[in-house]
Amino acid sequence: MSSKKQIAILGSTGSIGTQALDVVRAHPDEYQVYGLSAHRSLDLLVAQAREFMPAMVCIADVSLLERLREALHDLPIQCYAGDDAIVDMVTMPSVDMVLASMVGYAGLRPTLEAVRCGKTIALANKETLVVAGELITSLARQKHVALLPVDSEHSAIFQSLEGEDYGSIEKLLLTASGGPFRTFSSEQLQHVTAREALRHPNWQMGAKITIDSATMMNKGFEVIEACWLFGVAEEQIEVLVHPQSIIHSAVQFVDGSVKAQLALPDMRLPIQHAFSYPRRLSNDYPRLDLLSLKQGLTFFPPDTERFPCLQLAREALRQGGNMPCVVNAANEVAVSAFLKDQIAFLDIPKLIERAMKSACFVEHPDYECLVETDTETRTRITQYLCER
Numbered sequence: 001m002s003s004k005k006q007i008a009i010l011g012s013t014g015s016i017g018t019q020a021l022d023v024v025r026a027h028p029d030e031y032q033v034y035g036l037s038a039h040r041s042l043d044l045l046v047a048q049a050r051e052f053m054p055a056m057v058c059i060a061d062v063s064l065l066e067r068l069r070e071a072l073h074d075l076p077i078q079c080y081a082g083d084d085a086i087v088d089m090v091t092m093p094s095v096d097m098v099l100a101s102m103v104g105y106a107g108l109r110p111t112l113e114a115v116r117c118g119k120t121i122a123l124a125n126k127e128t129l130v131v132a133g134e135l136i137t138s139l140a141r142q143k144h145v146a147l148l149p150v151d152s153e154h155s156a157i158f159q160s161l162e163g164e165d166y167g168s169i170e171k172l173l174l175t176a177s178g179g180p181f182r183t184f185s186s187e188q189l190q191h192v193t194a195r196e197a198l199r200h201p202n203w204q205m206g207a208k209i210t211i212d213s214a215t216m217m218n219k220g221f222e223v224i225e226a227c228w229l230f231g232v233a234e235e236q237i238e239v240l241v242h243p244q245s246i247i248h249s250a251v252q253f254v255d256g257s258v259k260a261q262l263a264l265p266d267m268r269l270p271i272q273h274a275f276s277y278p279r280r281l282s283n284d285y286p287r288l289d290l291l292s293l294k295q296g297l298t299f300f301p302p303d304t305e306r307f308p309c310l311q312l313a314r315e316a317l318r319q320g321g322n323m324p325c326v327v328n329a330a331n332e333v334a335v336s337a338f339l340k341d342q343i344a345f346l347d348i349p350k351l352i353e354r355a356m357k358s359a360c361f362v363e364h365p366d367y368e369c370l371v372e373t374d375t376e377t378r379t380r381i382t383q384y385l386c387e388r
Contacts, residue, residue, distance in 0.1 A: 220313020
């Protein structure tokens with residue numbers, strides 16, 4: 001049995017997945033890729049499998065299974081397809097850690113099953129805690145499973161809290177870049193395109209999360225995630241727009257002290273921290289030079305009139321129950337429609353608000369209820385879009 005940490009990477013062909021493989025590549029003595037999964041990016045998945053030689057690979061699109069098997073027929077790698085196969089992969093006895101970096105709601109079920117089997121979770125899929133925060137965190141406590149945050153903001157808070165009593169938290173300072181439209185007027189926002197929204201000023205991310213950053217729904221989801229990860233109330237989280245993305249987030253304690261984590265914008269850092277925790281491993285990534293920050297570090301309050309998605313997410317958190325699930329489902333449908341040029345940028349929050357007003361509220365949803373809520377919300381919003 002290898003002494004290397006055996007990692008299953010969900011969403012290996014996405015932005016987080018590919019950067020996670022950079023971390024593995026940089027530390028071959030520490031980590032072994034046990035399994036890889038992708039949605040439809042067959043060629044990249046094959047290339048990754050050939051380089052990292054996992055025990056198994058899974059592709060969500062079952063129509064691509066035969067092509068996957070043919071491409072890897074000369075290697076001792078097991079090839080599978082479909083959602084059930086991804087769950088089977090993360091629950092294999094040999095897996096030590098699961099990097100949950102699938103996009104959106106699709107990451108919920110495999111993450112839930114991995115927790116149920118006692119696997120350590122490196123959590124990059126914030127929608128998992130947005131949709132099912134109570135289910136995931138209560139099960140993690142029951143199974144003594146560590147949920148190690150990979151989002152740069154939550155990793156910063158996690159690092160700032162090391163050695164601290166969580167009961168001494170006064171508030172969390174959650175930073176946001178402000179996205180590509182931070183300085184746009186309401187009039188300008190009426191005419192922005194998907195191509196413009198995908199040009200994030202600081203981070204290289206997947207399409208969906210980049211649009212969420214532009215609407216600030218991503219920050220709203222991070223508020224929800226932070227509540228579940230760190231056991232704080234919604235009103236204890238302050239969002240600060242910080243265009244330089246150097247302070248990744250901070251914690252203010254009851255004595256007035258503030259601890260923060262600073263670094264250049266590089267997702268490999270929080271990924272590596274989750275992989276190596278509680279140790280820190282060296283690397284050759286670019287270093288932050290404080291003397292080079294000639295323009296200083298600036299902070300602004302978020303404008304929830306121009307970017308109402310942040311406030312909609314906070315309202316869903318305050319309502320609780322299945323309302324965050326409603327918001328997530330409506331947001332995924334709306335973002336997809338925007339990326340296809342079917343709706344305008346400012347239609348995204350309007351569709352989410354419409355979904356919230358028409359939803360059937362359930363105060364204490366179980367997993368089956370959340371699945372039903374997700375399906376019903378998507379169907380209702382999709383039908384509305386078709387009838388417009």
